[in-house]
Amino acid sequence: xxxxxxxxxxxxxxxxxxxxxLIVFFVVPFSIMIAVSFFKRNPAGFYTPDFVxxxxxxxxxxxxxxxxxxxxxxxxxxxxxxxxxxxxxTYLLTKRxxxxxxxxxxxxxxxxxxxxxxIGFAWSTLFSRTAGITNLFVAIGLMKEPVALLPSFxxxxxxxxxxxxxxxxxxxxxxxxxxxxxxxxxxxxxxASPVRAFFNVVTPALRNTIVxxxxxxxxxxxxxxxxxxxxxxxxxxxxxxxxxxxxIYQSNMPFAAAMAVFLVLISLALVGLTLLVGRKENAL
Amino acid sequence: xxxxxxTMLSRRSMLGAGIAAAGVLAMPAILRAQEKSLKVGVxxxxxxxxxxxxxxxxxxKATGITVESVAEPTGEAWLVQLEQAAKAGQAPADxxxxxxxxxxxxxxxxxxxxxxxxxxKHYGDLLPQFINKYPDGRVAGIGAVAWYxxxxxxxxxxxxxxxxxxxxWDTANADKLGLLALASNSFLxxxxxxxxxxxxxxxxTDEGIDKAFAKLAxxxxxxxxxxxxxxxxxxxxKSGEIPMGQYYHDVTGxxxxxxxxxxxxxxxxxxxxxxxxxxxSRASKKVDEAHAFIDYMSQPAVQGLMSRxxxxxxxxxxxxxxxKPEEFAAVSSDIAPIIPRYDLYVSKADAIxxxxxxxxxx
Numbered sequence: 001x002x003x004x005x006x007x008x009x010x011x012x013x014x015x016x017x018x019x020x021x022l023i024v025f026f027v028v029p030f031s032i033m034i035a036v037s038f039f040k041r042n043p044a045g046f047y048t049p050d051f052v053x054x055x056x057x058x059x060x061x062x063x064x065x066x067x068x069x070x071x072x073x074x075x076x077x078x079x080x081x082x083x084x085x086x087x088x089x090t091y092l093l094t095k096r097x098x099x100x101x102x103x104x105x106x107x108x109x110x111x112x113x114x115x116x117x118x119i120g121f122a123w124s125t126l127f128s129r130t131a132g133i134t135n136l137f138v139a140i141g142l143m144k145e146p147v148a149l150l151p152s153f154x155x156x157x158x159x160x161x162x163x164x165x166x167x168x169x170x171x172x173x174x175x176x177x178x179x180x181x182x183x184x185x186x187x188x189x190x191x192a193s194p195v196r197a198f199f200n201v202v203t204p205a206l207r208n209t210i211v212x213x214x215x216x217x218x219x220x221x222x223x224x225x226x227x228x229x230x231x232x233x234x235x236x237x238x239x240x241x242x243x244x245x246x247x248i249y250q251s252n253m254p255f256a257a258a259m260a261v262f263l264v265l266i267s268l269a270l271v272g273l274t275l276l277v278g279r280k281e282n283a284l
Numbered sequence: 285x286x287x288x289x290x291t292m293l294s295r296r297s298m299l300g301a302g303i304a305a306a307g308v309l310a311m312p313a314i315l316r317a318q319e320k321s322l323k324v325g326v327x328x329x330x331x332x333x334x335x336x337x338x339x340x341x342x343x344x345k346a347t348g349i350t351v352e353s354v355a356e357p358t359g360e361a362w363l364v365q366l367e368q369a370a371k372a373g374q375a376p377a378d379x380x381x382x383x384x385x386x387x388x389x390x391x392x393x394x395x396x397x398x399x400x401x402x403x404x405k406h407y408g409d410l411l412p413q414f415i416n417k418y419p420d421g422r423v424a425g426i427g428a429v430a431w432y433x434x435x436x437x438x439x440x441x442x443x444x445x446x447x448x449x450x451x452x453w454d455t456a457n458a459d460k461l462g463l464l465a466l467a468s469n470s471f472l473x474x475x476x477x478x479x480x481x482x483x484x485x486x487x488x489t490d491e492g493i494d495k496a497f498a499k500l501a502x503x504x505x506x507x508x509x510x511x512x513x514x515x516x517x518x519x520x521x522k523s524g525e526i527p528m529g530q531y532y533h534d535v536t537g538x539x540x541x542x543x544x545x546x547x548x549x550x551x552x553x554x555x556x557x558x559x560x561x562x563x564x565s566r567a568s569k570k571v572d573e574a575h576a577f578i579d580y581m582s583q584p585a586v587q588g589l590m591s592r593x594x595x596x597x598x599x600x601x602x603x604x605x606x607x608k609p610e611e612f613a614a615v616s617s618d619i620a621p622i623i624p625r626y627d628l629y630v631s632k633a634d635a636i637x638x639x640x641x642x643x644x645x646x
Binding site for chain 1: 360389465466468469508509512513516520523524525630631633634637638641644645646
């Protein structure tokens, strides 16, 4: 079917509703945030409309730079871990019978119904010294005495990967289900082992899906602010934690907005860079 | 335990109260011309519920003034709402419960109507920290509710109660403490100054603040958890996972009564006393009713009722109260409290916050 070029205004009507939603729920709030980030902070109240760069200037220090760097690294690590775990898992899942697949997907969807708070407290119990999994290791003789596994960077990473994994699988699933089975059959006929076929045929064929999934999980993980607080030390706190502190506890909306704008810009830049690199490689 | 958690979460986190406040504000006030009434803003959740149940009906019975209670949102949102409404000549509430820091911020714009201390029978019995004055001496606010943050320990891990806040600095307690995560709610600078620098006056100068920060940095290796969410620490304290820290005296006492292995200790330097004031918006016309309300609330009998039913520390001198020793000990102590330097969180808020964040995160 050939797509007809739009001729009359009426042909654009299907676009109006999404455009309106995008404006109301994204463009307007984001513009307000940008505007507030230039407002003047008034320590005795909230803020006064103005156009100052103080809020950005305060952010441009080695301290906030390192917090931003940590947040980005953490989000990248979460994205990589999720995809590394989820991709082979989803691939194997699509090889199972319909009933088994449904069961797994329902299970994964039910994990999504857990709130971040519940996930955080559940992991903090599992990682605790008094009631955690190390007691189990002691019981079976793997460890001498129970230890606390939190607060630590690894606890934060585990919690965040746990939270993002169902999303990752649900995003990868449609692409893997639709993957042309003849590709694999051809590889096998030509003598490739299943493992080799997976890495040399399936993975490259789904490159764009994998990149898109990485970006989605990265953005998802970047906004996390509860799990780093519950499972990590202050040095594991993300920029989102400090934004919350400024907005809610210090009533410093302009500074919080400036930090948020910075975070959005940096992540947009990283996403753009990833796409650009991907396109160049594809062109070769 | 769930009851305590609910209490704590709703009393001091108070999230969502903003929505409740908006709902209440949207409702038309039911006013009858001949009936005297007063709109009183109280922290949403636990405080509003207790006041609606135990305090307001008694006040109406005693004075004939009906009270419409308004749930206040947390933080400074309510201060900003009052300020903006006052500019338009409106008062979403006549009287409000206001944190000490917000009271000071409201002073800078003359948001609070000066109160006439002659109209309060027990004005002379109020503890000095519960009278908030403008720089020129006019009364801006009168203490409404107060509570203590003390040194708490798990009794299974610490057989003996610690005697001083310096236990936080003890290297034997490495990785064992749970402390509040913000300068302006943990008041640890004040604790440092009182314990090691002779008193909170040491924080008058920037050098003094820097010295307190340097001393406080020594505590960092002992801290396992810097908490914002009270339930997080309370759970860890009960299980012994994090056996020492700072926490609310009244709630710890309730947990101990429930048989949990926890205790709250007033260190010899004193517990930290945080509080809120009653303040009257300058846009309010209910000046007489507001004075009657504060007068009623500042009676020894009502302060006793509050201590028993709401769990707040009394704002009056101990001699005039009818509290039994164990009732008094459940909410307060005879040891002079550490009173936070609220002025610092107004005049040097951003500088202190920045140093604090760099201290604990860096």
